Amino acid sequence: MNVADVDLATSAESPRAALVAQLREQGSLRTDRVTAAFLAVPRHLFLPGVSLTRAYENDSVVTKRNEHGVSISSVSQPGIVAMMLEQAEVEPGHRVLEIGSGGYNAALLTELVGPDGAVTSIDIDADVIDRAHAGLAASGYTSVNAFRADGEFGAKDDAPFDRIIVTVGAWDVPPAWVEQLAEDGRIVVPVRMRGLTRSVVFERDGDQLVSRSVEVCGFVAMQGAGEHDERLVLLHGKEIGLRFDDEPPGDVDLLNGVLASPRTEVWSGVTVGNTEPFDTLQVWLATTVPGFCWLAVDPELDTDIVKPANRMASPAVVDGATFAYLTIRKASSEPGTSVYEFGVHSHGPDAETVAARFNEQVQVWDRSHRGGKGPRVTATPVGAPDEPQPGGSVIRKKHVTLTVSWT
Template sequence: MSEVADSARAEQLRGGLVDELVTDGVITSREVETAFRAVPRHLFAPGATLEEAYAQDRLVTKRDEHGITISSVSAPQIQAMMLEQAELGSGMRVLEIGSGGYNAALMAELVGPDGEVTTIDIDPDVVDRARRCLNEAGYSRVNVVLADGEQGCAERAPFDRIMVTVGAWDIPSTWVDQLTEGGSLTVPLRMRGLTRSITFTRVGDHLESRSAKVCGFVAMQGAGEHRERLLLLRDKEIGLRFDDDWPADPDLLNGAFEAGQAQVWSGVTVGRREPFDTLQLWLATTLDGFCLLSVDKDLDSGLVRPVNRIAAPAVVEGTDFAYLTVRGVDETTVEFGAHAFGPAASGLAKRLAEQVQSWDRDHRAGPGPRFAVYPGHIPAERLPAGLVITKRHVHVTISWPSTQPAAAEQGDL
């Protein structure tokens, strides 16, 4: 195929991709749509076909020695979602943590010639590729810096916007310090094993959320790296992943499967295609010992039937554990339930099912949780009400606005 034909095909595929993102409601602003139509995504995906470059999928650009992805061009719907969250405008100074080149080019379009984009990455190969691709695509004005994202980029601070495009477990003080007052940080933040892309606004010395979306990202490397711990059960058939709170005595679970089991159905139903991400967060914030259960597809005996086999909400209490499951009601609807193992399985299954009912009653139709980030030196007891997750640098608080009418509105004076 000739270079002219290639260019025409790329433009056609790019237009089709953007049309899909607009139709799906992922792109909602004229500015983000214009940026996506302007930036040639295929120039940031060397080795990929044009069809691969413009598919709604991520493009892996580097793997480690175990074959695990450590760098990629994120799926276009995730990039569009985060750019809409960040609300970049003309003339802004922006920092991207986690480089690839394409997203930085989109940001350069959004801030215009009067703005400034800096993109940093810890991996020299990634930085070299990003710099080369940006130059070839006509975005040489983007600053490409080799640095550990944990430190931000003090020499080009302050920033009106910081966008983190790798999965982060913590929020270092440098990110907050390098924001202008009223500036915002958009970050895929992992809390209790669940990742949400959250846009925070800086308010003095802390951050307050203004939006949160489900997402998944390659984990951060360097000083900000934090690995989950995995507890394997039944000869590695079942895994329990803990992000924060490792059980005091994990060996207590060794006899759980022989000690008994119980199943409790909640009466709460959901459409098979209906998202229920706020339920996952509700369980994570209300259940001590929260973790995520996975099943090895090659060893699956059918003993456990979680809501999904990759990362189902679960909880451990001493000698017992329970997880979220579903059963079919009809072709379009399923019912949530709790399945537990251990000597006190019945009580634990009941408590998990009750939390599903509480979510359905009080928060399912609500606005979802609010997140805030406070410096780690502030005592936890001085923080606002809600779950407090203490990380290396900060406290993250998760609170749930009430959807119940005030007492006076109910006539209860």
């Protein structure tokens, strides 16, 4: 089936074509080539035991959880798969490595590279590779080379690759990916930067990798050699969690009892409509505010002691014995309107100073970066002569130093 055969607007009788129409409309599918691949690949064959309706919803399907109930493998959400394939710009004849398997995306890639290309798909989990083999056999995409391996080390026997597409959350950019990338190749990877994941397209620029596009996404976390655990600080019993990507700044015991101190509240005057994205605000705060972390409230223990902008993950900051977080309030009292204003709540001995500083960064984002081109991310190998010094927008990883800049 190709795009011309399907009237996307009136194809609701076919679940696959209806999903494709939805992805086209929301902008996840932009090109005819990727659209045709989505029309061709039967996603339900990679989801045995899942209903046809569920298989063609724009939703991820969790296929494995760890002992704590955390999702460790899934068939990714079609909208995210589409967005990353559009970012990758895969061409006929390309050699592609997919890190994080399952079969569905490998089949889509096979459509995109055509008979002259090659797709290698690896997963750290043997069960996932078995599932991928079964789905690929059932759907006829038998040319994919799918095998068990830790993605940290790539797949050197099949290298070089024109595209490396990572479909698992990566904290770092290991050297094998760069070594196995063709000279004019592209890596598409969901990179975790201070607890925030963005799908970044990297291309080479000398010894560095430079981003060409940065998009919002969410993925299960990398296991194996590239695994990186967050640090969790609990407040008010276990009601409030502060998640740090690295070691928290200073002595977090100083925060004991901090919520018993009075709350300082400041408002930014920066407003947002309820359907308006503000993902670049999150990147701005995460990469410019020292002591940045994410605040989450346990829904079962929630006493309403904090009022974050998002109870599952709100930008926050710790500075000594003081902490502050992003909050939100309705900006207009007129019925029917849904415009919200950002503000900051803070507790602790320096609550006013820390809240003012955090609030100022919300205003800087609004004045200078809102609606702009978004962040540009550079990855420089650790130890390279031009490695940047640590600072507000410099994030040190084990293998690379990331610099986040704005134009």
